[in-house]
Amino acid sequence: xxxxxxxxxxxxxxxxxxxxxxxxxxxxxxxxxxxxxxxxxxxxxxxxxxxxxxxxxxxxx
Numbered sequence: 001x002x003x004x005x006x007x008x009x010x011x012x013x014x015x016x017x018x019x020x021x022x023x024x025x026x027x028x029x030x031x032x033x034x035x036x037x038x039x040x041x042x043x044x045x046x047x048x049x050x051x052x053x054x055x056x057x058x059x060x061x
Contacts, residue, residue: 010034011048018049018056 010031017027024045031041049056 007044007047010036010044011052014045014048015052018053018059024059 014027014031017030018024027045028038028041031044032038036044046060049060
């Protein structure tokens with residue numbers, strides 16, 4: 001991700017995936033295929049859940 005707008009876009013994609021019923025492992029796989037490392041993808045997922053969909057925080061444990 002080169003800009004904060006890119007990060008926001010990925011965060012929204014994470015939220016949309018989880019909201020559609022995908023689990024976080026599936027979302028992480030998509031993030032890695034899009035060019036993020038596993039660590040970067042994990043951080044983006046954590047940040048997206050906290051920012052956009054806190055109702056799914058239980059999935060982070």
